[in-house]
Amino acid sequence: MNLKEIYIHNGALLEGHFILSSGNHSRNYLQSAKVLENPKVAEMLAIELAQMIKSSGIEIDTICSPALGGLLAGYELARALGIRFIFTERKDGEMQLRRGFSVQKGERVLICEDIITTGGSALEAGREIERFGGKIVGFSAIANRGFCKRIGGTFETDKTCKLPKDLPLFAIDDFTFEIYSPNNCPICAEGTPAIKPGSRGNN
Numbered sequence: 001m002n003l004k005e006i007y008i009h010n011g012a013l014l015e016g017h018f019i020l021s022s023g024n025h026s027r028n029y030l031q032s033a034k035v036l037e038n039p040k041v042a043e044m045l046a047i048e049l050a051q052m053i054k055s056s057g058i059e060i061d062t063i064c065s066p067a068l069g070g071l072l073a074g075y076e077l078a079r080a081l082g083i084r085f086i087f088t089e090r091k092d093g094e095m096q097l098r099r100g101f102s103v104q105k106g107e108r109v110l111i112c113e114d115i116i117t118t119g120g121s122a123l124e125a126g127r128e129i130e131r132f133g134g135k136i137v138g139f140s141a142i143a144n145r146g147f148c149k150r151i152g153g154t155f156e157t158d159k160t161c162k163l164p165k166d167l168p169l170f171a172i173d174d175f176t177f178e179i180y181s182p183n184n185c186p187i188c189a190e191g192t193p194a195i196k197p198g199s200r201g202n203n
Contacts, residue, residue, distance in 0.1 A: 001147045001172060001173075002004065003050055003101060003172050003173040003175075004173070004175070005141075006011060006035060006045070007030060007035060007043065007163075010035045010037075010038065011031075011034050012030060012031045012032060012033075012035045012122075013027065013028065013030060013031075014029040014030075014031055014033035014197065015028055015034065016029070016148045016190040016192070016195065017066065017112045017193065017194045017195065018194065018195060018196070018197055019097065019182075020056045020117070020179070021120075021197040022118065023118070023182060024119070024179045024180060024181055024182070025179070025180045025181075025182060025185040025188065025194060026178065026179050026180070026186060027113075027177065027178065027187060028175075028177040029197050030143055030145075031072070031197060032069065032114035032115055032117055032143065033069075033072070033114075034138075035141075035142070035201075036072040036073060036076075036114065040153040041074045042072055043072070043076055043079075043080070045073075045076070045142050046073070046077045046078065046079065046080040047080045047174055049077055049140060049142065049170060049171070049172055050077060050080035050081050051079070051121060052151065052152070052170050052172070053081065053110070053138075053140065054081075055169050056170070057150065057166065058084060058110075058112045058137055058138055058168065059091050059108055059137070060081065060082060060108050060109070060137060060138075061084065061102070061107050061108045061109065061159060062078075062083060062085050062086060062107055062108070062109045062110070062134075062181065063075075063078035063081070063083060063084070063085045063086075063109070063110055063111075063112050063140065064083070064085075064088060064110070064111055064112070064119040064125055064126075064129055065085070065087045065088075065111070065112045065113065065125070065126065066087065066089075066095060066111070066122060067087050067088065067089040068089075068092070069113060069114045069115070069121075070087070070112055070113040070114055070121075070122075070125075070141075071087055071135040072114070073112055073113065073114040073141065073142050074087065074112035074113075077112050077140065078112075079091045080084035082165060083186050084117075084195045086101040086103075087101070088124070088125040088128050088129075088159055094124075095121070095124035095127075095128050096128060097128050097129070099192045100125070102132065103129055103133060103134035104133065105133035105134075106132070106133065106134070106135055106139065107122075107132045107134045107135065108134075108135050108137045109120050109126075109135065109136055110128075110136075110138050110139070110140055111125050111126050111127045111138075111140070111143075112139075112141065113139075113140070114141060114142050114143070114199050115141055115144070115145060116139065116141040116143075116144050116145060116148055116163070116169065116171060117145040117147060117149075117164050118146075118147050118148070118160050118161055119139065119147075119148050119163035119169075120147075120162050122139050122141075122163065123162050123163060123164075133150060136167065137167070138166075138167050138168040138169065138170065139163055139167060139168070139169045139170070140169065140170040141169075141170075141171045142145045142171065142172055143171060143172065143173060143174075143175055144169065144173070144174045144175070145174070145175055145176070146174045146175065146176040146179035147160050147161045148161040148162075148163050149156060149161075149170050149178070150169045150170060151159050151168050151169065151181065153169050153171070153174055154169060154174070155174055155176070158201050192196040
């Protein structure tokens with residue numbers, strides 16, 4: 001499976017001047033919602049990811065995704081694995097388990113995102129599951145931005161990765177783009193306006 005071609009074909013590999021959730025800038029942005037809006041493509045990607053997870057032998061009871069970005073990927077992955085799906089969402093700035101969702105003590109939960117960058121939101125969701133007594137057994141995503149080492153990947157863990165090193169990360173493929181600090185951004189120097197895409201931005 002060529003994940004990059006799938007993103008390009010669905011208009012999901014954007015080029016321009018983007019402000020990332022970290023505050024840094026980049027010429028590229030992955031808009032996974034454009035890929036996952038097609039149910040057949042979403043199902044295909046989830047099945048591919050599910051096969052990788054099954055091959056590892058890891059035991060999972062439930063998939064949990066942080067809203068909003070991880071919802072479609074997490075639901076489709078849970079469907080492919082034939083297990084339960086729940087999600088966390090932000091309230092007053094904190095990731096919380098709401099809407100009547102519950103987790104049993106010792107319940108084995110895999111966190112699923114559409115994209116893992118440094119893993120901050122996924123880690124927050126995992127901590128909320130642990131607060132309810134659940135056990136995080138790993139993390140997963142359709143795409144990995146290359147800061148965290150995934151199972152079968154070639155990139156080593158970067159110092160900015162927030163995910164625990166003792167838990168596996170499953171993703172279909174890695175995407176690496178140049179990232180710049182706002183104070184040292186050549187795209188800013190070109191005079192191109194920056195936009196903040198994604199569920200917390202304006203696109």
